[in-house]
Amino acid sequence: xxxxxxxxxxxxxxxxxxxxxxxxxxxxxxxxxxxxxxxxxxxxxxxxxxxxxxxxxxxxxxxxxxxxxxxxxxxxxxxxxxxxxxxxxxxxxxxxxxxxxxxxxxxxxxxxxxxxxxxxxxxxxxxxxxxxxxxxxxxxxxxxxxxxxxxxxxxxxxxxxxxxxxxxxxxxxxxxxxxxxxxxxxxxxxxxxxxxxxxxxxxxxxxxxxxxxxxxxxxxxxxxxxxxxxxxxxxxxxxxxxxxxxxxxxxxxxxxxxxxxxxxxxxxxxxxxxxxxxxxxxxxxxxxxxxxxxxxxxxxxxxxxxxxxxxxxxxxxxxxxxxxxxxxxxxxxxxxxxxxxxxxxxxxxxxxxxxxxxxxxx
Amino acid sequence: xxxxxxxxxxxxxxxxxxxxxxxxxxxxxxxxxxxxxxxxxxxxxxxxxxxxxxxxxxxxxxxxxxxxxxxxxxxxxxxxxxxxxxxxxxxxxxxxxxxxxxxxxxxxxxxxxxxxxxxxxxxxxxxxxxxxxxxxxxxxxxxxxxxxxxxxxxxxxxxxxxxxxxxxxxxxxxxxxxxxxxxxxxxxxxxxxxxxxxxxxxxxxxxxxxxxxxxxxxxxxxxxxxxxxxxxxxxxxxxxxxxxxxxxxxxxxxxxxxxxxxxxxxxxxxxxxxxxxxxxxxxxxxxxxxxxxxxxxxxxxxxxxxxxxxxxxxxxxxxxxxxxxxxxxxxxxxxxxxxxxxxxxxxxxxxxxxxxxxxxxx
Numbered sequence: 226x227x228x229x230x231x232x233x234x235x236x237x238x239x240x241x242x243x244x245x246x247x248x249x250x251x252x253x254x255x256x257x258x259x260x261x262x263x264x265x266x267x268x269x270x271x272x273x274x275x276x277x278x279x280x281x282x283x284x285x286x287x288x289x290x291x292x293x294x295x296x297x298x299x300x301x302x303x304x305x306x307x308x309x310x311x312x313x314x315x316x317x318x319x320x321x322x323x324x325x326x327x328x329x330x331x332x333x334x335x336x337x338x339x340x341x342x343x344x345x346x347x348x349x350x351x352x353x354x355x356x357x358x359x360x361x362x363x364x365x366x367x368x369x370x371x372x373x374x375x376x377x378x379x380x381x382x383x384x385x386x387x388x389x390x391x392x393x394x395x396x397x398x399x400x401x402x403x404x405x406x407x408x409x410x411x412x413x414x415x416x417x418x419x420x421x422x423x424x425x426x427x428x429x430x431x432x433x434x435x436x437x438x439x440x441x442x443x444x445x446x447x448x449x450x451x452x453x454x455x456x457x458x459x460x461x462x463x464x465x466x467x468x469x470x471x472x473x474x475x476x477x478x479x480x481x482x483x484x485x486x487x488x489x490x491x492x493x494x495x496x497x498x499x500x501x502x503x504x505x506x507x508x509x510x511x512x513x514x515x516x517x518x519x520x521x522x523x524x525x526x527x528x529x530x531x532x533x534x535x536x537x538x539x540x541x542x543x544x545x546x547x548x549x550x551x552x553x554x555x556x557x558x559x560x561x562x563x564x565x566x567x568x569x570x571x572x573x574x575x576x577x578x579x580x581x582x583x584x585x586x587x
Numbered sequence: 588x589x590x591x592x593x594x595x596x597x598x599x600x601x602x603x604x605x606x607x608x609x610x611x612x613x614x615x616x617x618x619x620x621x622x623x624x625x626x627x628x629x630x631x632x633x634x635x636x637x638x639x640x641x642x643x644x645x646x647x648x649x650x651x652x653x654x655x656x657x658x659x660x661x662x663x664x665x666x667x668x669x670x671x672x673x674x675x676x677x678x679x680x681x682x683x684x685x686x687x688x689x690x691x692x693x694x695x696x697x698x699x700x701x702x703x704x705x706x707x708x709x710x711x712x713x714x715x716x717x718x719x720x721x722x723x724x725x726x727x728x729x730x731x732x733x734x735x736x737x738x739x740x741x742x743x744x745x746x747x748x749x750x751x752x753x754x755x756x757x758x759x760x761x762x763x764x765x766x767x768x769x770x771x772x773x774x775x776x777x778x779x780x781x782x783x784x785x786x787x788x789x790x791x792x793x794x795x796x797x798x799x800x801x802x803x804x805x806x807x808x809x810x811x812x813x814x815x816x817x818x819x820x821x822x823x824x825x826x827x828x829x830x831x832x833x834x835x836x837x838x839x840x841x842x843x844x845x846x847x848x849x850x851x852x853x854x855x856x857x858x859x860x861x862x863x864x865x866x867x868x869x870x871x872x873x874x875x876x877x878x879x880x881x882x883x884x885x886x887x888x889x890x891x892x893x894x895x896x897x898x899x900x901x902x903x904x905x906x907x908x909x910x911x912x913x914x915x916x917x918x919x920x921x922x923x924x925x926x927x928x929x930x931x932x933x934x935x936x937x938x939x940x941x942x943x944x945x946x947x948x949x
Contacts (some may be wrong), residue, residue, distance in 0.1 A: 233627040238621070241614070247613060248610050248611075250731075252607060259909070263601055265599075268910065300826075302824065419830075428827075447665065447696070449945050547621070
């Protein structure tokens with residue numbers, strides 16, 4: 226077995242101990258005589274798994290009791306539609322902050338559905354090199370919600386503050402930063418995330434929703450997108466993505482075992498600092514993101530020469546540092562260093578970067 | 588390792604060789620240095636997997652070239668909404684045949700969305716003990732589609748004919764019978780199926796759609812439910828349920844290795860005949876389904892005494908024959924004997940049934 230360091234933006238690395246545990250019990254789980262993949266979702270064995278997964282996530286994120294936790298399918302892209310379908314009827318209009326490609330997609334999806342939505346701030350003109358600074362007076366109180374994307378995977382930016390929206394529920398796509406550090410859930414009306422970056426294999430979507438926001442769903446909407454129906458059925462209105470939920474449980478267990486989100490944050494900061502400190506110490510590579518908007522999960526950088534960028538990604542891959550090519554829409558390089566990326570992976574990356582800069586003078 | 592025989596209606600048994608192969612390469616897939624769960628869905632390694640999965644399914648089911656194969660999320664329940672959202676605009680109305688709980692749910696979902704849909708036949712008054720017989724003249728030619736559920740998991744019934752709908756596209760939910768035997772795909776406009784019964788772990792939904800039926804989607808609908816968008820993006824509009832697709836590929840490979848769907852049908856008929864022949868040979872158990880509607884996948888039977896039924900399921904479970912309790916809405920027993928159930932499992936079940944009948948005279 227020759228494991229590589231996988232800097233993919235998602236799906237992405239899972240902790241080796243989690244993978245090994247999953248492999249060891251894949252054919253037979255405990256005393257059940259079957260794989261978790263084969264279990265009826267309504268069997269006691271499986272119900273124990275999904276309940277434990279929820280309890281662990283609640284503990285990890287310190288989720289208040291007046292929030293529901295839903296285990297769904299369809300990815301954040303499905304939630305781009307579910308958010309307005311579930312919430313906009315509260316007042317009839319909503320605000321979006323567009324800080325990158327996915328928040329832009331969320332905004333467009335709400336427009337496509339025919340809703341009265343408005344983009345109140347964007348950093349598009351700056352090529353999304355930072356997140357917008359917004360203050361309370363940017364929002365009129367008649368909004369049903371304000372939508373943000375908390376960490377922008379493609380550009381490598383993140384909010385380093387929680388926008389103050391007053392009484393207006395703040396809805397955040399946290400796909401690429403969830404459970405990477407503690408976050409005050411009570412500041413949000415809804416948090417949602419595709420699980421394939423920091424939590425589990427692709428195919429699971431988490432929605433954390435404050436109870437008083439349930440019950441405003443459009444009458445004529447697909448039942449499967451109605452959070453209230455999902456909440457009332459404990460995410461079992463139909464068959465949930467059972468195995469991905471089991472994998473998420475193993476990941477939550479792993480984080481709890483190493484000290485929870487406080488420890489996770491220390492681990493993640495240490496990795497990100499190593500990389501950003503190196504980037505700031507030299508001039509061969511440029512980190513395009515403004516310092517106060519830097520993501521701890523996705524670190525973008527360029528050489529300033531598209532051919533060199535290409536050579537970098539290719540030679541890094543040959544050296545066991547995989548998927549460092551930037552997103553196809555922005556180019557350059559991107560190192561996604563989610564929870565499961567070991568510190569050694571970033572050390573090896575920095576060593577490779579130094580070596581590459583020496584061998585390829587500009 | 589002490590594997591049980593799992594008669595669950597879904598999620599359900601997977602072939603042991605498939606599980607063993609998945610376990611052996613869970614931590615590191617081939618030369619990739621990573622788990623399939625960790626692969627970027629846009630990486631060459633993963634693209635090879637999804638392309639092979641599609642090619643194998645096309646080969647298995649002999650899917651004509653003018654049909655698209657989509658790998659989606661959300662289960663058949665999501666397709667209950669997607670079907671009208673994608674198709675009804677062709678003419679503005681549609682017909683449903685209600686032969687059980689899931690076809691009833693599909694019908695209600697279309698009604699909930701506000702569409703002009705009509706139930707043209709149902710066997711509800713007969714407690715769904717057979718599927719309706721419908722002929723061409725049941726359908727007016729102005730329908731956008733006719734929807735059926737081809738195998739009714741809960742009641743244990745199946746269509747033993749393909750309804751003649753003339754030029755009206757026939758849409759079939761095949762969740763609980765797909766790839767259990769050959770079926771003439773060209774007789775259908777759309778076939779869809781949750782994968783968790785005969786194909787893969789839960790979290791994957793297959794849609795097979797004739798190309799000329801794409802392009803009628805509602806303008807104001809969730810993009811993720813639009814088959815045309817999914818087809819144009821090769822099921823990668825967003826991150827697909829990568830690992831479940833990989834598992835499906837292993838299952839397709841297994842079926843191809845044992846002779847494809849012709850061989851699968853022989854295997855499944857042999858199992859079903861063993862059980863039905865026994866049921867027909869005695870009077871202790873009653874099989875409520877009419878003979879011409881019997882399912883090859885889900886075999887229902889009762890003792891006629893609810894306490895005995897309960898005792899049966901409980902003692903069978905203790906003997907390693909799991910999940911034989913009937914669906915909570917109908918009671919009795921149900922043996923789901925999908926592709927992966929070995930013949931020996933049904934032999935053991937019949938032996939247990941004989942023994943139970945002897946020990947528990949009525």
